[in-house]
Amino acid sequence: MTVFGFAGQNIRGMKAPQFPEGLLWFNSPPLTLEKLQKQGQVVLIDFWTYSCINCQRTLPYLKEWWQKYQDKGFVLIGVHAPEFEFEKDPHNIAQALEKYGVIWPVVLDKNYQIWNLYDNHYWPSEYLINPQGIIIYAHVGEGNYQQTELKIQEALSLEEAGIPLIGEVSTEVFQMGQTPELYCGYLKGALGNMEAYQKDKNHHYKTKTPEENLEPDLIYLEGVWKAKAEYLEHPRKTEKLEDTIILPYKAKKVYLVMESTSDKSIKVYVTLDAVSLTDESAGSDIKLEEEGPYAKSFIDVSFSTLYNLVNTATFGDHILRISTKEPGLRAFAFTFGN
Structure with a gap:
């Protein structure tokens, strides 16, 4: 399930909760926000689940941000919080990562531990964390990609670097009378x-x-x-x-x-x-x-x-x-x- 708009009103400006230990990671050894903060990294957390169409439509934007900013102090972490039982299967997740070209770090949150720590409610949702470990921006659903990228550039002190923003593709908006999920x-x-x-x-x-x-x-x-x-x-x-x-x-x-x-x-x-x-x-x-x-x-x-x-x-x-x-x-x- 997804909605469109801004989220995280209760959590923006707060210290980002640390990840629990013992979770399964893909594309990376286990990461900790504490260590990333000591390295001065800006972190974007993306809550998603691989069979969600709204999540799938965000992947090209996430992929471009990862490619553009990973060598500039930026870390993207996908928190895979499964909606259905089959999405908890590590083999299925590994296949999905390959199928959809997800190459950045992903952690399996099968029991919604991270989801609950961040008081998250929807797929997809993004939370941007500055090097001091503070959540400075949050967004729910598709859209507002240029604004999200501007926030990433500001957190990286790159707003004056002249890096072009990602092209904004029109989002599929729910039409009056359309059948719901x-x-x-x-x-x-x-x-x-x-x-x-x-x-x-x-x-x-x-x-x-x-x-x-x-x-x-x-x-x-x-x-x-x-x-x-x-x-x-x-x-x-x-x-x-x-x-x-x-x-x-x-x-x-x-x-x-x-x-x-x-x-x-x-x-x-x-x-x-x-x-x-x-x-x-x-x-x-x-x-x-x-x-x-x-x-x-x-x-x-x-x-x-x-x-x-x-x-x-x-x-x-x-x-x-x-x-x-x-x-x-x-x-x-x-x-x-x-």
């Missing part, structure tokens, strides 16, 4: 089916409402699914596409966090408004295959992460259907963009 598991989710979630067991769901009368912004299930606290799992192998997640939504872009519990990738078929996706409507992770006279759109789910399903040219109302024949698919959360 939707969780699939019963802990935070909601089903449109009359029987609601049947918790922690295989259940054959039925959508009795005609498709054109489905309520928007609710997840509907057809066929056999297992509802867990964090996710919906497809528990059986079928010959045909009998088991489906149906979602009426309003947006241009659709993302879904998914994982495969199988030792091989799972093919997940996606349709939009009862037809397969095309080059004009397919998200970046969609593949197209020819099967007989028809093209089918699908995603190979292997790595546990966020997948881009849909990217239509215009903002509007649609019905998304997701199906698979294989057991072991888990669906965690839908997010949307414009």
Whole structure:
């Protein structure tokens, strides 16, 4: 979950809390703020989690700041605070760091120790710490990249050095009527089916409402699914596409966090408004295959992460259907963009 704007009102101007010992670090031996302060370093802490689309969109800016300022007394530390259970897995995190090109130090905060010390509430969030160990700036969400970089330059006493600021790319702003983030598991989710979630067991769901009368912004299930606290799992192998997640939504872009519990990738078929996706409507992770006279759109789910399903040219109302024949698919959360 993310919001956009300034944060840290309760913590700005305070001494930055030290990191707990014994946490797992990537791309670096364990770092301490105390030692970095003695070295006169400026530190930017970025709270993130790798399957968050908002976090992913901040990575190019973080990467540029790391490249521009790491030899000028600047240290960037990613605090990976997992939203979902699979994001606690060090192997998954290592894969994600390679996939998304994260080369700066990252610490795994799987029990939210650092998160709580900083009274943080959202992904992504940034906290800038001066060489005296004081939090001098904080920001939540995407955007304001030039202002953040100006604060970095000021902390490094580089505001007069003529270093060009990063180009500000327009952020995806939530549009009126856009479908909000939707969780699939019963802990935070909601089903449109009359029987609601049947918790922690295989259940054959039925959508009795005609498709054109489905309520928007609710997840509907057809066929056999297992509802867990964090996710919906497809528990059986079928010959045909009998088991489906149906979602009426309003947006241009659709993302879904998914994982495969199988030792091989799972093919997940996606349709939009009862037809397969095309080059004009397919998200970046969609593949197209020819099967007989028809093209089918699908995603190979292997790595546990966020997948881009849909990217239509215009903002509007649609019905998304997701199906698979294989057991072991888990669906965690839908997010949307414009």
